[in-house]
Amino acid sequence: LPTQGKRQPRNGKAADVDVNLFSTLEKRISESHPIVFEVGTRVGGSEPPPQRLTLARSIPRGTVFSIFVKSHRLAAKELCDYFMEASSVQELRQRVEEVRGLVNEKLFIFALSFVIIRKPEMRHLRLPSIVEIFPCMFVPVTTVSEMEQEARKSTPDQEIVVTEYGPEFSSTHLKPEHRVAYWREDYGINSHHWHWHLVYPVDLGVMRDRKGELFFYMHQQMLARYDMDRLSVGLNRVQKLSNWRIPIPDGYFPKLTINNAGQTWGSRQDNSLVQDYRREDFGLLPFDVSELEQWHSRIMDAIHQGYLVDHDGNQTRLTDNVKPPEKRGIDLLGDTVEADSSISLNSLFYGDLHNMGHVVISAIHDPDYAHRENLGVMSDTATAMRDPVFYRWHKYIDDIFQEYKVIQPPYTTEELSLSSVEVVSVAVESQGQKNQLITGWSTRDFEASRGLDFNADKPVMVRLTHLNHHPFVYSIKLQAANSGSLPKEVTVRIFMAPKLNERGVEMSFMEQRLLWAEMDRFTHDLKPGLNHILRSSTSSSITNSNEFTFRDLEERPNPDNPGAPENTLFNFCGCGWPQHMLLPRGKQEGMPFELFVMVTDWNQDKVAQPDGACSCSAAASFCGILDALYPDARPMGFPFDRRPMPMLLNRPVGRASDLTRLSNIAMQDITITFTNAQITQ
Ligand code: CUO
Structure with missing residues (x-):
């Protein structure tokens, strides 16, 4: 309006x-x-x-x-x-x-x-927020009709009707997966995913810098974050969905509607089996599950042979050690795996693996359209992340990228170190406490009544419950040499990962590698001597x-x-990732996490931007910058995207902490405690 x-x-x-x-x-x-x-x-x-x-x-x-x-x-x-x-x-x-x-x-x-x-x-x-445009994509149909009834009952002078939704989301505690429903059904996470695919679209004539690589990285980071919350609630990390010949144990019943005419999303029973696709309602040709397997096999061949083959039979090498404008192998692979599109190097040969996975899974309940059922939520970027199978599917996709990443040359001491800078100390401070962070619940109100799918002429608000945390500040002390070789500016990279695995054991570098979630990445003007950096959690480069x-x-x-x-x-x-989901939930008794801070030379990290590039840097780590190049020359996920040289780790069970022998890297143990209480914003 x-x-x-x-x-x-x-x-x-x-x-x-x-x-x-x-x-x-x-x-x-x-x-x-x-x-x-x-x-x-x-x-x-x-x-x-x-x-x-x-x-x-x-x-x-x-x-x-x-x-x-x-x-x-x-x-x-x-x-x-x-x-x-x-x-x-x-x-x-x-x-x-x-x-x-x-x-x-x-x-x-x-x-x-x-x-x-x-x-x-x-x-x-x-x-406005996609939540308000399409409330029925975010709020169960029963809540929507309750809101409509409340609106009808209210008097003209009543301005708003508020209906609370949550925290009991879409299933019961009988299903272990329910424990992370608060995460999967979070409005901000789903809204971010919708926006991400809007700003990095396929087949729309948009060429965005390092799109394929960011497809890999942003989704890998979402998996890392999901796994952190799974560990918080006592669940194992996600298992990839690699065998489509056996049933999928976890069903999903979305309880959402596609629109206000009552069209419901398809749902999936427990133990459903992926089937050959025979629907005619989307203009797709008949499609067999074996085609997914064939495409996967061809992509794996390309990774292990070290090159992709284009439509004319020419080879394009796959390596991440390139000089621009040559594309990194991960960038080419990301585009090739994601979709049958104009930017895939050879879509006839490598197919439409990621996208068709979404499609066949979302058609699992009615693969031949015999029941005239709609596709499931996996078919829509605004709803896919609600379904537990999303993460199993993306773990499978990520596994392809990791297969490629682990055969890249390990990072050398030279690539990882910056000897003129020492990270002296790292801490986080929140509410007067050092290295202790607190999570809990908050609510946010949305006006459901002005969306496309609501039948009321009065303003009706819906109150959504979500995880939240008390804001915190990173306190990082750097000691810079007093020599002339000092970089003018440095990049500060902050990651966080759980310290212990499912069995309560400290993880090796390789086991923990995929759990490191980027928390922030920013530049700092370095001065000789001691530099004390204070950085607010609300400034994070991943959040919006x-x-x-x-x-x-x-x-x-x-x-x-x-x-x-x-x-x-x-x-x-x-x-951008929702600010309220920056931290994992943690445990009520407190859960140990590790912060990893690395400082690199901005001169090596910086990217020459075109004239007139926008200054919008909100969520640049996950979303890039509008009309500009991705603002970090290093491979996305650096330094955890590859292995480090073996001599940097105390073999055979080297840990990430071994890297702190380099002066520019430091780590700090922190605790995240879930309070189950309201956090006021
Ligand atoms: Cu974002 Cu599969 O790419 O959902």
Whole structure:
């Protein structure tokens, strides 16, 4: 809605609202104020010419839109192109109006979000959180209908109705996997995943720097974080889903709807078996599970032979020791494994492994569409992470990348060290306590009633429960040499991992390697002598605290500082790990973790950015920077993406702490204690 200050009714006077919207919108553009797009109401407007948007119109409204499906990506490209052709906000307005009621709702929001990110002149436009646009993707259908009933019962002068959802999420304690439901069903994690695939799309004509490598790294980091929380609640780390000939023990029943017409997602019984795909509702050819195995085998051959083969039979070597512009092997592999797309080196040969895995798993309950059931949540980037099988599938995908990474030359002392700098001490401080961090629960309110899938004309809020922690500060002391060879600037890299494995035993370097979660990465101007760095947890390079609600957008238009980056880049910055999930849960009795801090020379890490690159650096570690190159020349995950040279570890059971013999690396034991209490923000 074009609202600023005063809320307008969703239903009834929709046409007036929309007329209002665009005149307000254009005025605000000229004033460089933020804008909220109306997303919920279909009003008049002429249709696009019939020959346009045939693909986009072929996806029925109210059904699944999946960017894992090639035909849907092509439909998205068609609609994105149509919006991108708009040369002004006025023209975009017309085009949005034309297609709003004609195309699938999810596709519509995807394309609108895409154009707002991609067109510099559109970046003032804003969309609220995806949670508020599609509440039914985040809140169970029973809660949505309860909210609708409450809204009907309320009197006109009652401004809002709040319904709490959680913390008992989608199953019971009978299932061990339920213990991490708070993590899988977290609105911020799912919203981040939706945004990530929006800013790193496939087949949409977008070439983003190191996309394939970031596909590997961002998903590997999500797995590391999931495993940290699994260990927190006494579960084993995720097992990869590598054998599709045996049933999947854990089912999933999402209890969400695809839209407010009551279309439900497909669900999966315990012990379901992946089947050959024979559905005809997505324009996909019949597809056998054995094809996944064949593609996997070809990709493994490429890794072990050291090269990919393109369409013409030419070999492209796979190595991470490259000089730009040659792409790292992990970058090529990421693109090849992710999807049958224009950026895959040879999609006919290496296939569509990752994407088709999402598809066949999400069709497991109705592989031939005999029951006319929708796909499951694994088909949508906004919901896939709710399902336990997501992590098993991605562990399998990550295993391919790790197969490649472990055969890369180990890092040498020279690559890892910076002898002119010593990390003297590392600590975290929170609430007056040193190296003791506290987690608990918090709630956040979202306005469900202005989304696309809600039947109420009164404002209705939904209160979502989520894990949270008390903010903390890293206190890092560096001793820099007083010599002339001192780097001017250094990169500080902070990681965290559990200290003990499932059996309560300290882990070797190789066992712990994939559990290191990046916490922060930033630069520091080095001065000779002692440097004391204080860095807030809220500044983390992986997190995003810029996700706005409708009300935030109304109440905080920031008119005094219209050009502020947080305004202009809001939509891009919607990508990023949620701040409230920066820490794992930990245990009630306290759980030991290790912090790893490494300082490297910024001169070797820096990347020459093109002129006019944006300064938006929110969540740069996971999301890159808009219109710019990924801001770190090292391989993603450095230094844990590869093994170190054996002589750096105290063999045969070398630990990460062995690396602290290098002056620029230090570690610190910390404890995370889960309080089960409310944490006020
Ligand atoms: Cu993000 Cu499989 O790539 O979900």
